[in-house]
Amino acid sequence: MFRESDSIELKSQVIPDICKEVIGFANTNGGTVYIGIEDNGIIVGVDDEDKTILQLNNMIRDSIKPDITMFVKYEAIILEDKKVIAIKVQRGTDRPYYLGNKGLKPAGVYVRNGTSTDPASEANIRKMIKETDGDSFENMRSLEQNLSFNATNEQFKKRNIVFNEAKMKSLGLFLKDGEYSNVAFLLSDQCTATIKTATFNGTDKLNFQDRKEYSGSLFDQMENVYQYLEMRNKKRASFNGLYRIDTLDYPLDALREALLNCLVHRDYSFSASTLISVYDDRIEFVSIGGLPDGINLDDILLGISACRNPKLAAIFYRLELIEAYGTGIPKIMSSYKDTGFEPKIEVTNNAFKITLPNLNYSIDEQTETEDNRIVAFIDKNGFITRKDVEELLGISQTSANRILKDMVDKSVLYRIGNGKSIKYKKK
Numbered sequence: 001m002f003r004e005s006d007s008i009e010l011k012s013q014v015i016p017d018i019c020k021e022v023i024g025f026a027n028t029n030g031g032t033v034y035i036g037i038e039d040n041g042i043i044v045g046v047d048d049e050d051k052t053i054l055q056l057n058n059m060i061r062d063s064i065k066p067d068i069t070m071f072v073k074y075e076a077i078i079l080e081d082k083k084v085i086a087i088k089v090q091r092g093t094d095r096p097y098y099l100g101n102k103g104l105k106p107a108g109v110y111v112r113n114g115t116s117t118d119p120a121s122e123a124n125i126r127k128m129i130k131e132t133d134g135d136s137f138e139n140m141r142s143l144e145q146n147l148s149f150n151a152t153n154e155q156f157k158k159r160n161i162v163f164n165e166a167k168m169k170s171l172g173l174f175l176k177d178g179e180y181s182n183v184a185f186l187l188s189d190q191c192t193a194t195i196k197t198a199t200f201n202g203t204d205k206l207n208f209q210d211r212k213e214y215s216g217s218l219f220d221q222m223e224n225v226y227q228y229l230e231m232r233n234k235k236r237a238s239f240n241g242l243y244r245i246d247t248l249d250y251p252l253d254a255l256r257e258a259l260l261n262c263l264v265h266r267d268y269s270f271s272a273s274t275l276i277s278v279y280d281d282r283i284e285f286v287s288i289g290g291l292p293d294g295i296n297l298d299d300i301l302l303g304i305s306a307c308r309n310p311k312l313a314a315i316f317y318r319l320e321l322i323e324a325y326g327t328g329i330p331k332i333m334s335s336y337k338d339t340g341f342e343p344k345i346e347v348t349n350n351a352f353k354i355t356l357p358n359l360n361y362s363i364d365e366q367t368e369t370e371d372n373r374i375v376a377f378i379d380k381n382g383f384i385t386r387k388d389v390e391e392l393l394g395i396s397q398t399s400a401n402r403i404l405k406d407m408v409d410k411s412v413l414y415r416i417g418n419g420k421s422i423k424y425k426k427k
Contacts, residue, residue: 002041004115007031012038013046014055018087019063019099024110024117025089026068026097027128031112036084045082052085060087063101066094066177094176096120096128104129104143133175137269138311141175142185151217152187159319171318172311183311186218186268193268195221197228199278202369204394213273218263218312222321225276229255232278236360249358250283251335254343257328258354260321262287264313265352280369281361285354290347297347300329332356370403371412375426378413383423 004010007030009021014035025031035056036046046052053074061069071090076083102108106119109128120128125143133140149163156163168174173184185191192215199209212228214221234249262274267289275286291297292306299306307313316322323331332343332354344355370393377392378384384392389400404424407413413424 002034002037002043004039006112006114009033009117010037010039010041011035012044014052014059016059016063018056019060020110021117022060022068022072022087022089023064023097023099024112026064026071026092027095027110027120028091028112030089030091032089033087034084035087036082037079043079043082043084045079046085047083049076049083049085056085056087063099064097065100066097066179068092068094068097093132095132096125103145104141137267138172138181138183138309139175140182142180142182144185144188144190145180147180147184147188147190149184149187149217150189151220155219155319161318171315181311182268183309183315186312187315189217189220191215191217191221193218193266193271194273195225195262195276196273197225197276197278199232201280202373202393203279203281205277206392206394207373222259222263226256226259229259229276229278229283234360247359249360250356251359253335254332254356255283257332257335258283258285258356260316261285261328261352261354264316264322265289265308267308270350279358281358283356283358285356287352288350290349290352297345301333301345302330329354371407374403374407375412378424378426383416383425385423 002008002010006028007025009025009031011018011021011033012035018033018035021033025033035052037043053076056074057069060072061067071092073088075086075088077086078084096104096109098104098108100108104125106122106125109120109125110117111120111124122143129140129143153163156167161167165174168184171183172181173187175181180188186193194213194215196211196213198211201207201209214224229250232249233252233255235246236249237246259276262276262285266274266287270288272288274288275284277284277286289308291300292308295306313322322328329345336342336357336359339359341357341359343357346353346355373392374384374389377388381388386397386400386404389395389404390397393400393403395403404413404415408415408424411427414427416423416425
């Protein structure tokens with residue numbers, strides 16, 4: 001009469017694994033767990049039906065999150081003169097359900113597959129969260145629920161703002177049943193979204209100076225990356241008559257706003273890192289996520305804002321890290337006013353790129369850098385060919401010939417050989 005299936009599970013007695021079976025049914029299509037029936041269908045019954053139901057109710061209520069009790073019913077039935085408990089489980093509306101001590105991970109989330117209850121894959125967990133919580137990344141439950149907020153607490157202290165449970169709820173860090181949202185995850189010390197930085201010698205990626213990756217709370221990333229950029233923002237001196245004029249490579253407002261734009265407006269539903277690349281002539285900020293639907297680049301330049309992460313933006317605004325929404329890009333453009341340089345904004349379907357030009361970089365400096373790299377190559381290899389220059393500088397044949405001719409004209413190099421066998425050596 002009784003046989004296990006995709007909707008029936010048999011247990012001879014109460015054991016902790018029953019919670020897994022209940023979770024599996026609630027996350028899939030519902031089902032019934034019978035207590036007092038062995039796997040082979042033999043009815044053994046239970047001794048005390050009331051005590052067993054109370055034990056099951058307490059165990060399921062205390063072990064499973066979110067609260068599943070409204071989708072679970074208990075019924076005592078008599079079979080072959082023996083008492084059997086039927087736990088009738090409906091498909092829940094707050095999926096995925098999980099073991100509270102395991103969290104929203106495969107070790108804690110289960111689904112029903114035929115006659116077995118198996119751990120859900122991470123992809124399946126994310127799918128259930130999306131179906132329940134909607135498409136907004138901010139409003140979804142965090143896969144990680146064991147979170148701490150040391151860096152965030154420090155930021156709030158700096159602004160003399162209390163950061164307690166009530167404040168966290170008002171800011172959207174908590175969802176129903178006290179679960180952490182993805183906003184909480186981004187601000188937590190356990191945040192896995194990262195920013196990768198790299199500094200290159202020259203104007204291309206052929207020779208890098210250093211690379212670093214920053215993780216943890218977005219506030220920690222903000223502080224550490226800005227410090228990294230400040231160290232590379234050199235001050236150059238020029239003179240107007242008797243007076244010295246100091247100019248930073250990059251306006252501080254531009255660096256700050258470009259970094260904050262990456263932090264606040266990035267699409268965190270993708271795992272790819274934000275990329276910040278420092279070259280001799282520019283800094284590039286590349287964040288994941290194009291523009292929201294209905295907004296184009298001209299709108300952004302005018303200051304129109306359609307925020308992808310409104311709760312995150314509201315927290316940064318509350319901490320006075322950003323001003324009114326939509327002012328960041330216009331502020332970047334304004335910081336370059338009357339400099340002869342202009343930042344560049346590029347957008348694709350999946351990325352947003354801000355390029356800040358170096359105010360102190362000149363064509364003469366670029367030429368000097370190229371010349372030095374060619375000389376260094378000759379010091380190492382004894383000579384250089386036109387093909388070597390193309391590969392070394394990442395330029396065309398025409399550009400390589402022009403640079404080599406200029407270096408010969410300046411008596412830095414001399415040419416030997418003819419035709420395809422031409423080589424260049426230092427004078």
